[in-house]
Amino acid sequence: xxxxxxxxxxxxxxxxRISILNCDYTNSMFDYFLWYKKxxxxxxxxxxxxxxxxxxxxxxxxxxxxxxxxxxxSLHIVPSQPGDxxxxxxxxxxxxxxxxxxxxxxxxxxxxxx
Amino acid sequence: xxxxxxxxxxxxxxxxxxxxxSCEQNLNHDAMxxxxxxxxxxxRLIYYSQIVNDFQKGDIAExxxxxxxxxxxxxxxxxxxxxxxxxxYLCASSIGTGAASTDTQYFGPGTRLTVL
Numbered sequence: 344x345x346x347x348x349x350x351x352x353x354x355x356x357x358x359x360r361i362s363i364l365n366c367d368y369t370n371s372m373f374d375y376f377l378w379y380k381k382x383x384x385x386x387x388x389x390x391x392x393x394x395x396x397x398x399x400x401x402x403x404x405x406x407x408x409x410x411x412x413x414x415x416x417s418l419h420i421v422p423s424q425p426g427d428x429x430x431x432x433x434x435x436x437x438x439x440x441x442x443x444x445x446x447x448x449x450x451x452x453x454x455x456x457x
Numbered sequence: 458x459x460x461x462x463x464x465x466x467x468x469x470x471x472x473x474x475x476x477x478x479s480c481e482q483n484l485n486h487d488a489m490x491x492x493x494x495x496x497x498x499x500x501r502l503i504y505y506s507q508i509v510n511d512f513q514k515g516d517i518a519e520x521x522x523x524x525x526x527x528x529x530x531x532x533x534x535x536x537x538x539x540x541x542x543x544x545x546y547l548c549a550s551s552i553g554t555g556a557a558s559t560d561t562q563y564f565g566p567g568t569r570l571t572v573l
Binding site: 347349352375377379384385386387388389392432436444445447448449450 | 490497499505
């Protein structure tokens with residue numbers, strides 16, 4: 344039973360346009376959500392996070408939206424740049440579990456075309 | 458400068474041999490983790506440790522073992538009991554104080570293990 348799902352394995356957008364990456368979760372106890380970015384043959388790096396007490400968090404070109412009722416979050420990148428091309432992982436954790444024990448989705452490969 | 462290191466980057470072993478992957482961090486983080494990534498899949502948790510001398514099994518611990526004798530180090534041994542050990546292994550650490558806001562994990566560069 345996969346608790347965090349990223350249903351789109353890949354996404355291709357034109358440079359300058361908006362990229363929207365989606366993530367769904369099933370565990371209602373999740374209350375903290377993170378997005379990581381990963382280049383090939385490297386470890387993931389933290390991108391942005393959101394707590395369940397918020398519905399939006401913004402950091403520069405990156406915005407994460409959380410819809411708790413739908414158990415859905417999305418990452419918006421605008422404008423998209425070729426350097427954004429990478430695999431993006433959504434992760435979720437619950438305060439009642441050990442801190443940091445996040446559950447990861449399978450990732451979405453984003454390709455930004457010049 | 459602070460960070461998390463894994464060595465070696467590429468590792469080749471013969472089937473039936475145990476192999477130990479190194480993970481060191483100088484971030485003064487309490488929590489450390491080992492993940493496995495297979496092609497087209499996400500990160501699957503093998504083991505994690507919240508504090509020195511303590512660790513717990515993750516989702517796919519069978520065939521693996523760990524130790525946490527020092528705060529900075531969390532080596533992973535892939536034993537001959539692991540049926541499909543060829544994969545990309547990632548180590549991570551986090552502050553681990555128990556607050557959700559500290560859940561951000563910092564990852565090492567990974568070790569690609571190939572069992573021949």
